[in-house]
Amino acid sequence: MIKIKDLQHHFKIGKKGNERHVPVLKGVTLEVGKGEIVAILGKSGSGKSTLLHILAGFMSPETGSVVVNGQETAALKESQQASFRLENFGFIFQNFQLMPGLSAFENVELPLKIKGMAEAERKMKVQKLLEKVGLEEVAGHYPNELSGGQQQRVSIARALITDAPIILADEPTGSLDSETEKDILLLIQSLNKKLGLTFVIITHDEEVAAVADRQYRLHDGELVKGEQRHAV
């Protein structure tokens, strides 16, 4: 499903003529199969977000390749990139990134509007998914009328609504208290089992990584395999 091969990336820091080259990824190789949960741990600044951005096609790697569902992402034309992303990836962020002026229902509906799905089909699909993630009673609430856990459920529903097979989660519980964190991790595990969704989760939190089938640690620009556990 995902094949990342020998990714290297560095950033230039400082003023022109006096730049420093800081290597962030020094040859990262990773394969993720369909229906797996893979966690990437690493300290702040270790390159987790850089890896995720390259995987999602927001950034191009200097060397190495990313193949998603058989498609080498660097080979996509610029005009194909957005629809490829929409078809293949759903995103979950630490700070939810919901549209404040839209209700929970409308936030989840938005990607389908962008895809051009007809209204009746759209409404039915959103309704079903909101029930699945336990939000039917707050569907009309705006983000500022929802708890952190509810907001993250909305953002998970938004990530799932387009039926993308891969969910990329960037510190999905970073803004939540530990009880709510557990709820969200259980939801992720259940969606993985019931729908066969693939998750790549980046986190600095060992408890979050514990839901993964495989754990890796980004350290000094390299990916090191970690331990495997299966409990929330």
Ligand SMILES: Nc1ncnc2c1ncn2[C@@H]1O[C@H](COP(=O)(O)OP(=O)(O)OP(=O)(O)O)[C@@H](O)[C@H]1O
């Ligand atoms: N656009 C950029 N220009 C220059 N340096 C950058 C840029 N983006 C990231 N970096 C540097 O690359 C390194 C990796 O950053 P990255 O955001 O990938 O780390 P991270 O592991 O996701 O950190 P965090 O957990 O704090 O989000 C850091 O040293 C950062 O300062």
